[in-house]
Amino acid sequence: MKLWQKADPTQSSVANQFFDPTASVNVSQGNYFITLKLVKGVTFINSMTIGDQTVSPTVYSKEPDGGSGMIAFTQANPDEVLPVDFSLQVPLGPNDALIPMNQWALFDFSWSQATKISNNTPVTPNVTPNNGQVVVTPPSQTSAATTPTSTSSSTPAKPVAVSAKVTPKKAKVPTTTRTYVVLKGSSNSKSMANKYYTRKATIQKVNKHYNVQLKVSYNKSLKLGSKAVRPVTINNRKVKASTVKFGQTSKTYTMTYSFNVASFKTLKHLIKGSIHVTVPYMKISQTFPIRFKFSQKAPAKAHKAAKIIASNQQTTDGRVINAIGQ
Template sequence: MKKRLMHFIQLVFVAIIFTIAGGAFANTTRADSANLSDGIYTVPVTLLKSGSSATSMANHFFDQTANVTVSKGNYKTVLTTNGANYIASMSMGGQSVGPTITSGNNGTLTFNLTNPSNIIPVSFTLYNIPLINTMQESADFSFNWANATKQADLPEDTSTTTDTTPEADSSSATSSSTTSTTTQPATPTTTKTTTTTTTTKKSSVPTTTRTYVVLKGDSNSKSMANKYYTRKAVIKKVAKHYNVQLKVAYKKSLKLGSKAVRPVTINGKKVKASTVTYGKSGSNYTMTYSFNIASLKTLKHVIKGSIHVVVPYANISTTWPIRFKFSQSAPAKAHKHAVASAAVINGSSSAQPSQEKLPQTSDASENGLSFLGFVLAGGLSFVWGNSHEILK
């Protein structure tokens, strides 16, 4: 009996020793996986969701191999992307660099790494995303160092200081220059309205309009959505309540499709599909929806809402909170706005926001739409995202 007990204890001890040794061996293998001799290599690389082994939806924006030049422990790593126009900067291994454009949307990002591991966290500052503009996202790059393929030996005169540092500085300078010149929205195009004499019958339903500003969901600064809402609500008196109609318009040239924006909630309620209308007006796609209020006094308060934005070519599909701050000027009589209201309802291109200022915000309504110059939003604008299911 004692012999059996001793034999069992010995087996357990041996198992523990092998477990510890195996773990140490695995760790050593992982640490040595990037221990490459000097030379020029191609290394398989995959973009993963942050903190996950699953492939990111944005993986297709990067070539699946990186060009790596190893010299005296320094790994000059060059990533190639076809989404350079959406990346303001990217941080990896303690460095932040901007893309060097090679042609069109193609570009490269260059990093100097020291004995890098298989998984390297990265963060992106994305811009030029239609309807979204700027985003901060994160992911992980998985480098398969074990399958690195050596392409050539280093030239005899290759040195880390003269070969890699200047290019990294140049890349950073390019990022700074690009960010400072391209993140500003394009100047809105002002459309002149030609006044024509039109005989219009007065509507039997009292109708007025009121200007508004679209704010971010968590602050009083303007949301990017402000540039796509027409910022003039059409208000109708219906029975004992009021119906408030909002309208979104964006350029067909953005190639987002006719239903890129969908209202989700407004004033604490889900938006009914029956109140949403999609259409076209000249060079724009349009979307209108409405909500009911018991009294115009409700508009003295900021109205909360949310919209769902889809950017198909960037794999973006996410919901954004927004808020509406309405002008507090007294509504004009219906007959003064009969023609203007009809134009807005019918989607006429001449129904542009006026330049009047909102009494409480001192914020001039902007005229027309502007194409953002990702942003990406949008606008990856890729579709990237931890909280917005983009990079996920």
């Protein structure tokens, strides 16, 4: 976990010195019970608003350096980046008098670097809603069942070898591509999303229909987190969350999803869609309508390749007959 300046998310926040960079996270049924350790300055914090939750720190000791303690809050399916508002009282007045101060920053959780500590059946921690605040009793040795620990370094997260390497399956189905542009929902000008979609769809023939896969890719340096863009609808249908794949490369976060069309004719019309975009430091969390305009031209090379693959027919005993070779 690391904090960035809200006004300039490429700059480290002064708040980092107060937090232990490793957060403890207890995951139960999609809820993340997050505990952040404060190594100093806990008595300077009146409250913090993290995402949409206001929390007050628990003080372990008042000395030295403003004391130590912890902050606990819950998030369902949390984003990589969460805005935080600090309501502080700092001893900067005459004779160390406390002066109120409000500061803002961005929490950056490196979920991809989380290490699982225990795999036991999760126990729901004792969460008591209290005037809009959430009080989480610090998990005891016995109740802290599943405790993935999230850590982060000051450099942007490097890809970690957490996922097993999967050998890509050889395409058994004809595959081709089509380029497209992303237009705004209500005018024919390009949407901001056009910058972040790859503008080349992968189209596969599945049984009697075609599956059109779209991909979004944006730089990690934008500090938007791994799930800043979620598809809501495509071609007038809701996108099932389970069909959306979030991924990353060393420099980018990626998101792919797809929709089915009966034939290429459908792609002659504008395809309507909508996406939910979160930009934490601009407090944007909104669903925007967009439209996809597909090129009618098949790329010469890919088209040829698709034809060859298309002519590879699998027989009932699993042999592949290459029509060209026959």
